[in-house]
Amino acid sequence: MACRTNTWLAMWVLVAVASSALSPAVALLGIPDFLELGDCAKVVLKENFDPVKYSGLWFDIESVPNQYQHTKKCVTQNYTWTGEYMNVATRGLTDEDEKVRQGAVMHVEEYDVERPDPAYMTVDAAGVPAAPYQIIETDYRTYSCVYSCLEYFGFRAEFAWVFGRTPTLPSNTITKCHKKFISMGVDPKKMFPIIQGAACPYYEKIDEMLETSERHIMKVLGPYVPTTSTTTSTTTTSTATPKTAREEVLLEDIQETVSLEEKIIKEIETKVEANQEVNRVAVEEKEGDVDYSAGYQSAASCALLGLLSLIAFTLH
Structure with missing residues (x-):
């Protein structure tokens, strides 16, 4: 599945090519650190993705640093599926601890794709370039692994995120996303943890936030259903609560x-x-x-x- 390009990336690529012989010029011209040689990964999207189940509150757990993303700490995303597109309400803090609120719209990508897939959306927000939002893995209830990449003339701007329904995730859950990224040729070492928890403004009402989120999850997903595994000789049903x-x-x-x-x-x-x-x-x-x-x-x-x-x- 091809990744989208835009005039924003094309401009940076032309500047990068023109100044590639002079490395100090790259810094002076403000070329983003995330711009690198190479093509975007050919990721495999989440099968049978359901945007309704994906809606609700998510916390940024890890991501590739992006100087064009204003929110740096305590980042939360609240998704609302309208039936045609996803409304996104983003909140967080800047590096200087200033509160930031931003709205965006995600719609199913139809540009230069073989067939539209709800797991492949495009984010449109004021002040930032349109960018892909590709869900490669999620259980809807706990975590989500997202990939985004723009490419032009052999250069790429590649990003990745791990989202959680809670401010923190167990390390083995984060590893699930890392393994998915690695299997698709994406280096998770480029990702860094996002500050969440007690240092964030939302923490005073975290219990209320999580209770509201849990009610929404129960509404769109239903109660948790234990998994059942069958072997050739016996059938074992999980009795976990x-x-x-x-x-x-x-x-x-x-x-x-x-x-x-x-x-x-x-x-x-x-x-x-x-x-x-x-x-x-x-x-x-x-x-x-x-x-x-x-x-x-x-x-x-x-x-x-x-x-x-x-x-x-x-x-x-």
Whole structure:
């Protein structure tokens, strides 16, 4: 699937080509760091993508730095599907901690594609160039992996994001996106974590935000359904209890805490066993001394009694 180009990228490419022999000129002319040689990756989109299920609140977890994206920290995206396009409300902070609000519209890409696919949209927002938004993987309930790329004359501007329904995601969930990117020739090392959580303005009402988000997810997705796996010999049905996206993050924290507690308990048990062994040996040694002493006294008494009896018998 081809990636879209525009006059914005074409302008930068022409400047880059003209100044390629003079590297200092690249910095002076303000050519973006993300502009590089190469073609866009031929990504595989999420199959049977449903924009209704994708709607709702998402947090930026990781992304490739983009100097044209005003929001740098505490970034949230709220998607609303109208039936024809997706309204996007973005909030966050700049590097100087200034609050930013921005609106955008995402519509299904129809330019230079074999057939329209709702997993391939184009973002149109004021003050920034139109750019592709390609969903390559998502479970709708927890995470999303998104790719964007513009190319022209052998140059590309390549971006990638990991989004979460919560401000943080377990590392194994983020790794799912990284593996997807790697399999498609996209280097996840270019991505950096986005500051989220307690340092953000939204944190005072995070519980309310997540409860509202969970209600929306339940509405568009329904309750969590445990997975069922079948093998050639037996059929196993998962009995795991339903877990929300927020609960999965809490569950990983709990598991880490339990693991640490188990380690501490084991160390305590080892020390107790060692102390018990020391006490046992000490008791045995003490009891041995008492027994030996009693034995010696009994033998001496018997010998003395025998001697007295012999003397008495002789005198008689």
